Amino acid sequence: MNTTIIRNGHVIDPANKRDEIADLYIAKGRIAEKSEVRDPNSDVEKIDAKGLIVAPGLIDMHVHLREPGFSHKETIESGARAAAAGGFTTIVCMPNTSPVPDNSSTIAWIKDSAARVACVNVLPAGAISKNLAGEELAPIGSLAKAGVVAITDDGHCIQNHEIMRRAVEYARMVGVPVLDHCQDYSLVGNGVVHEGYWSTLLGLPGWPGAGEEAIVMRNILLAELCDHPIHCQHLTTAGSVRLLREARARGVKISGEICPHHIALTDEAIQNFDTNYKMNPPLRSQTDVDALLDGIADGTLSILCSDHAPHAEFEKEVEFDVAPFGIIGLETELGLFIDLLVHKHAKIDIVRLIEMCTIEPARLLKLDAGTLSPGARADVTLIDPALKWTVSVDQFQSASRNSPFNGWKLKGRAVRTIVGGKTVWKL
Amino acid sequence: MTTHWTRKDLLGLRELSADEINFILDTADAFKQVGTREIKKVPSLRGKTLVNFFVEPSTRTRTSFELAALRLSADVINISATTSSLTKGETLKDTARNLEALHADILVLRHGSAGAPQFLANQLKASVINAGDGAHEHPTQALLDLYTIREKRRQIAGLHVAIVGDILFSRVARSNIFGLVKLGARVTLVGPSTLVPREFEKLGVEVSHKVDEVLPKADVVNLLRIQHERQRREYFPGIGEYIRFFGLTKERAKLLKADCLIMHPGPINRGVEIDSEVADGLHSVILNQVTNGLAVRMAVLYLCGGISA
Numbered sequence: 141m142n143t144t145i146i147r148n149g150h151v152i153d154p155a156n157k158r159d160e161i162a163d164l165y166i167a168k169g170r171i172a173e174k175s176e177v178r179d180p181n182s183d184v185e186k187i188d189a190k191g192l193i194v195a196p197g198l199i200d201m202h203v204h205l206r207e208p209g210f211s212h213k214e215t216i217e218s219g220a221r222a223a224a225a226g227g228f229t230t231i232v233c234m235p236n237t238s239p240v241p242d243n244s245s246t247i248a249w250i251k252d253s254a255a256r257v258a259c260v261n262v263l264p265a266g267a268i269s270k271n272l273a274g275e276e277l278a279p280i281g282s283l284a285k286a287g288v289v290a291i292t293d294d295g296h297c298i299q300n301h302e303i304m305r306r307a308v309e310y311a312r313m314v315g316v317p318v319l320d321h322c323q324d325y326s327l328v329g330n331g332v333v334h335e336g337y338w339s340t341l342l343g344l345p346g347w348p349g350a351g352e353e354a355i356v357m358r359n360i361l362l363a364e365l366c367d368h369p370i371h372c373q374h375l376t377t378a379g380s381v382r383l384l385r386e387a388r389a390r391g392v393k394i395s396g397e398i399c400p401h402h403i404a405l406t407d408e409a410i411q412n413f414d415t416n417y418k419m420n421p422p423l424r425s426q427t428d429v430d431a432l433l434d435g436i437a438d439g440t441l442s443i444l445c446s447d448h449a450p451h452a453e454f455e456k457e458v459e460f461d462v463a464p465f466g467i468i469g470l471e472t473e474l475g476l477f478i479d480l481l482v483h484k485h486a487k488i489d490i491v492r493l494i495e496m497c498t499i500e501p502a503r504l505l506k507l508d509a510g511t512l513s514p515g516a517r518a519d520v521t522l523i524d525p526a527l528k529w530t531v532s533v534d535q536f537q538s539a540s541r542n543s544p545f546n547g548w549k550l551k552g553r554a555v556r557t558i559v560g561g562k563t564v565w566k567l
Numbered sequence: 568m569t570t571h572w573t574r575k576d577l578l579g580l581r582e583l584s585a586d587e588i589n590f591i592l593d594t595a596d597a598f599k600q601v602g603t604r605e606i607k608k609v610p611s612l613r614g615k616t617l618v619n620f621f622v623e624p625s626t627r628t629r630t631s632f633e634l635a636a637l638r639l640s641a642d643v644i645n646i647s648a649t650t651s652s653l654t655k656g657e658t659l660k661d662t663a664r665n666l667e668a669l670h671a672d673i674l675v676l677r678h679g680s681a682g683a684p685q686f687l688a689n690q691l692k693a694s695v696i697n698a699g700d701g702a703h704e705h706p707t708q709a710l711l712d713l714y715t716i717r718e719k720r721r722q723i724a725g726l727h728v729a730i731v732g733d734i735l736f737s738r739v740a741r742s743n744i745f746g747l748v749k750l751g752a753r754v755t756l757v758g759p760s761t762l763v764p765r766e767f768e769k770l771g772v773e774v775s776h777k778v779d780e781v782l783p784k785a786d787v788v789n790l791l792r793i794q795h796e797r798q799r800r801e802y803f804p805g806i807g808e809y810i811r812f813f814g815l816t817k818e819r820a821k822l823l824k825a826d827c828l829i830m831h832p833g834p835i836n837r838g839v840e841i842d843s844e845v846a847d848g849l850h851s852v853i854l855n856q857v858t859n860g861l862a863v864r865m866a867v868l869y870l871c872g873g874i875s876a
Binding site: 336337340341342343344412413454457458459460461462 | 581658659660678680681682683685686700701702703704736738741764766767769770
């Protein structure tokens with residue numbers, strides 16, 4: 141079956157400023173014009189999308205697939221299934237694997253593996269520095285040729301400003317954006333939770349907001365100096381929003397992304413030492429959450445992501461301060477964002493939300509994705525923005541279960557995910 | 568007023584009500600008398616097994632728990648590990664299951680990670696008694712401090728208690744703060760700004776960096792050990808400067824009220840947080856604390872051990 145008609149859906153395609161009830165045609169794996177679908181009565185898959193949003197396939201540019209090296213946490217296959225179940229047709233996988241993709245052959249392995257087993261588009265990010273050690277540059281040009289869509293030392297942060305400066309300058313030559321996990325090691329030390337009331341009360345080592353802001357400021361200065369995009373990953377503090385807002389107003393090529401947990405929860409959640417509330421950067425204060433919401437509303441924070449970080453149960457069932465950082469997020473991300481940003485706090489409308497999950501990351505990473513333009517690869521996500529559902533980790537496609545959102549009641553989720561014209565997941 | 572006990576575990580003072588704290592202290596009164604008898608033993612926990620599980624080194628607290636358990640006629644085994652369960656290659660959950668398999672009735676846990684006792688308490692049917700977890704809580708130490716204050720001054724409400732030293736890294740300070748505030752004391756934390764952040768004010772206490780202004784008003788001064796092993800050098804410029812600004816020297820001791828109590832959880836760094844003469848002087852109740860620790864721990868083991876049975 142080569143042809144699909146998605147009928148009577150609410151087509152939202154922010155890149156083309158489409159926002160209307162219409163049919164969407166897919167032929168030969170691509171978005172098609174009505175005229176290309178010759179015989180609408182034979183061999184045509186018809187999908188009734190009445191009451192549903194028909195959006196470009198969603199993109200999550202911050203995902204840990206754990207392969208190669210940590211397949212007990214997640215595999216490219218299981219992570220891709222989790223993405224599909226969450227409504228994502230394209231994901232960018234982070235380089236903190238073993239071996240680290242600081243060389244072309246590891247990138248080639250990831251791409252080959254993804255082509256064989258992944259049901260969504262998997263795009264690798266390469267390392268900035270060799271072995272993510274922050275000391276010597278990885279072969280950024282070769283990585284770009286091998287097909288990375290960005291470079292980042294995610295999970296780590298290059299502390300030496302000179303090395304970071306040269307990385308950004310070099311990345312400019314080969315045309316890949318730089319993504320940065322913003323953490324000043326000297327300020328953060330052994331911090332595991334937000335430094336504030338709850339860290340004081342519980343005696344847990346604090347991770348001060350200034351530890352993020354110092355590096356956000358550094359990145360603003362370097363983006364300006366090198367005239368090349370730096371994207372600040374998973375921002376969490378009011379100060380970061382303030383810095384970014386001012387810099388973006390001046391036209392600096394700086395951007396920021398936001399994870400659902402950083403607006404869904406505050407540091408109060410850590411009080412029972414449940415390690416499913418331990419992530420890096422940590423859950424912050426209500427003041428920070430309010431500032432993040434405002435930053436989303438005014439466009440300062442322009443990209444939504446999950447920082448999907450799978451860990452096995454036995455790894456998380458340990459003392460709080462020694463447990464690994466991170467939670468899974470692909471299968472709760474869209475639900476949480478719709479529920480919190482569109483319904484509960486009404487900070488943005490669904491059109492902007494889709495824009496932040498499609499054309500915004502596609503532009504930054506220069507991807508051929510994120511639109512429903514005729515001729516584009518037919519990656520489409522069908523969303524029911526009003527569907528009420530309850531999160532159940534037992535139903536997750538991910539190989540891991542480390543989510544703090546089990547049992548949450550949410551409104552809004554993806555109901556069908558189409559990649560290259562083929563339905564890869566359906567509720 | 569509480570007249571019976573319902574908790575299987577003692578994890579911290581934050582979760583206890585004032586009534587529950589007073590109930591433990593009243594129970595300790597009865598056990599204190601046992602220590603003065605010729606036969607210092609009662610059969611309360613006969614046939615029960617207590618595991619002293621110390622993942623962090625301790626002599627004083629472990630010995631106190633061991634003696635308390637022996638005086639209650641429990642069987643005691645001591646397990647110590649110099650490393651966390653994780654670096655041994657075993658998760659804390661597996662450790663818990665192993666202890667359960669030994670049919671332990673009471674687990675006394677000292678651990679370097681905040682929250683470890685709560686983690687085990689959730690997994691185990693046995694009672695879990697927190698003997699100090701990271702910088703979080705050390706409830707029996709605070710209870711013996713409260714007991715000593717109550718014994719010497721009859722009541723705690725209305726007293727002004729100064730806690731001096733390294734508050735940030737201190738589990739003794741946190742448990743004392745929770746207990747003292749619940750029982751109506753006025754608490755002032757004193758120490759360098761790096762070790763006594765203002766954030767503590769949100770716990771209902773005052774913060775001061777001027778020990779000379781606080782000492783003349785205090786009814787109790789609880790001095791904390793300056794913990795070299797936990798400290799990173801940047802927290803204060805050195806021991807000399809610490810003594811100059813915060814040490815309870817002989818000269819400073821002259822500022823104290825005549826009936827002020829000097830307390831210290833031990834072990835003392837003589838000549839650092841407290842001068843030798845002051846530690847041994849008339850104000851000092853440091854050795855009373857040790858004696859009372861035994862009675863308080865007997866009370867805690869008796870009460871929690873009775874619930875897990």
